[in-house]
Amino acid sequence: MRVAIVGATGNVGTALLRRLKQAQRERGDDLQAVGIARRLPDSSTEPYDGVAWHSIDIASDSARGRLAEAFRECDAVVHLAWVLQPNHNEPFMRRINVDGTANALAAAADAGVRHFVCASSLGAYSPGPKDPPVDESWPARGIASSHYSRWKGEQEELLDAFEQEHPYIPVARVRPGLIFQTDAGSQIGRYFLGPFIPKFILNKLRLPLLPVPAQFKFQVVHADDIADAYWRVVDQRASGAFNVAADPVFTPELLAGMLGARRVLDVPVGLVRAAVGISWVLRLQATDPGWIDMAANVPIMSTARVREELGWEPKYNSLEALQAVLDGLSEGDGIEASPTLRPR
Numbered sequence: 265m266r267v268a269i270v271g272a273t274g275n276v277g278t279a280l281l282r283r284l285k286q287a288q289r290e291r292g293d294d295l296q297a298v299g300i301a302r303r304l305p306d307s308s309t310e311p312y313d314g315v316a317w318h319s320i321d322i323a324s325d326s327a328r329g330r331l332a333e334a335f336r337e338c339d340a341v342v343h344l345a346w347v348l349q350p351n352h353n354e355p356f357m358r359r360i361n362v363d364g365t366a367n368a369l370a371a372a373a374d375a376g377v378r379h380f381v382c383a384s385s386l387g388a389y390s391p392g393p394k395d396p397p398v399d400e401s402w403p404a405r406g407i408a409s410s411h412y413s414r415w416k417g418e419q420e421e422l423l424d425a426f427e428q429e430h431p432y433i434p435v436a437r438v439r440p441g442l443i444f445q446t447d448a449g450s451q452i453g454r455y456f457l458g459p460f461i462p463k464f465i466l467n468k469l470r471l472p473l474l475p476v477p478a479q480f481k482f483q484v485v486h487a488d489d490i491a492d493a494y495w496r497v498v499d500q501r502a503s504g505a506f507n508v509a510a511d512p513v514f515t516p517e518l519l520a521g522m523l524g525a526r527r528v529l530d531v532p533v534g535l536v537r538a539a540v541g542i543s544w545v546l547r548l549q550a551t552d553p554g555w556i557d558m559a560a561n562v563p564i565m566s567t568a569r570v571r572e573e574l575g576w577e578p579k580y581n582s583l584e585a586l587q588a589v590l591d592g593l594s595e596g597d598g599i600e601a602s603p604t605l606r607p608r
Contacts, residue, residue: 265295267498268338268377270322270331270368271345272299272315273602275448276383279491280342281311287495300334300345306601322364331371340379340498343368348455351552354411361415362422369426377433381497382423384437384505386483388416392563394481399566400439400505407561410554434503439565440490441483441509444585447599448487449592450608457593458550474525476516477533479560483509486580486588496574507565510578510585522583533560 267284271277281297288295297315299305304319305312318334320327322345335341345368347360365382372380387410390403406417420437427435444452485508493508512518516528533556541553570576580588591597596608 265293265340265498266298266338267296268298268300268335268341270300270341270343271383272297273301273303273305273312274344274604275443275445275451275487276490276494277301277344278311278447278599278602278605279445279487280344280494281315282488283491283495285311285314287499298334298338300331301604303603305603309601312601322367323359327364327367328371328374331368332374335371335375335377338375338377340381340501341368341372341377342381342383342494342498344383346383348412349550351411351550352547357411358415362418365419365422369422373426373430373433379434379436379498379501380426381436381438381494382419384420384423384439385412385416386439386441386507386509386562386565387413387558388420388439389562389565390417391561394479394564396564397566398563400507400569402563404437404439404505407554407557409557411552412554413558413562434501436497436503437505438490438493438497439505439507440485440493441565442485443487443490444484444589445487446588446592446595446597447605449589449594450596450598451605452589453593453596453608454550456551456555458548472525473527473529474516474520474523475529475531475536476519477536477560478516478530479533480516480519481564482514482559482562483565484514484582484585485510485578486585489576489578489580489585492579493570493574493576496570496576500574502574506570506574507567508570508576509565509567510580510582512582513564514582514586518583522586 299315299317320330388404390405404420406413520528537553537556543549544552598607599605
């Protein structure tokens with residue numbers, strides 16, 4: 265089996281390379297990985313060794329042809345590439361996130377790939393309930409006020425059109441919650457906090473009060489567990505959408521307890537959004553206010569399908585996944601060999 269991974273040096277791509285190496289050891293067959301990234305890693309270091317690497321800007325004019333060449337003789341393509349920064353430059357990000365997905369889909373068809381697996385997101389879902397959980401049939405057209413969510417909805421539309429045009433190519437969409445691991449600590453700090461917020465105290469922080477709106481209920485998953493879900497999708501040549509998240513669901517109360525807060529002070533979503541928006545405009549922190557809209561409005565997902573159909577079970581619960589990234593943030597952890605996951 266030959267598997268191409270677009271975005272193979274990032275948080276999920278690195279975890280998936282580890283999972284493919286594990287599968288190769290377990291199966292003992294000829295499982296080959298093709299890695300696509302704009303900036304290549306040190307291929308002498310695990311898990312980037314033994315991979316056929318291609319340096320490709322997936323949004324460039326030549327991307328479709330170059331990707332098709334890289335995809336030749338691949339049984340599956342796993343498209344993970346997505347940028348979160350610089351989020352003050354939306355045209356740049358959309359070119360990579362949406363146009364890059366279109367190029368990857370066209371290249372997969374050109375190369376005769378037998379299976380296309382795409383990293384969608386919980387953020388692709390349209391506004392929905394926090395209780396009861398929704399399954400994969402919930403509309404996935406995003407939340408208009410969040411560019412991340414809106415573009416994930418556009419990506420889902422591209423996948424819909426591809427399925428109609430190429431019904432002989434199975435398409436899978438993996439919709440995870442927030443994805444955490446210790447090795448992604450520095451990357452997540454750069455993407456979501458920026459340079460001015462101190463990171464070294466985050467795993468030691470104990471707050472007397474935590475001002476979080478009641479609507480902020482969210483799901484997370486460890487990178488190694490989402491990598492296992494991707495491997496199961498590829499190995500079983502599964503199609504359709506799969507929600508992937510660990511238990512329990514994070515509530516304001518659970519988050520407060522984990523951070524040592526004595527109680528949760530409920531505040532209006534609008535107040536939090538305004539504070540985030542002002543600090544983002546002033547470039548004091550890196551998270552745009554669209555993430556607040558997602559936190560308040562995306563539904564809680566049911567993960568029954570991935571568990572029942574693919575036999576997936578997470579090794580890490582949601583508290584362990586969040587603690588892993590808090591530890592990584594505080595310690596400045598990362599992977600020196602990856603340009604994307606470089607340590608602080």
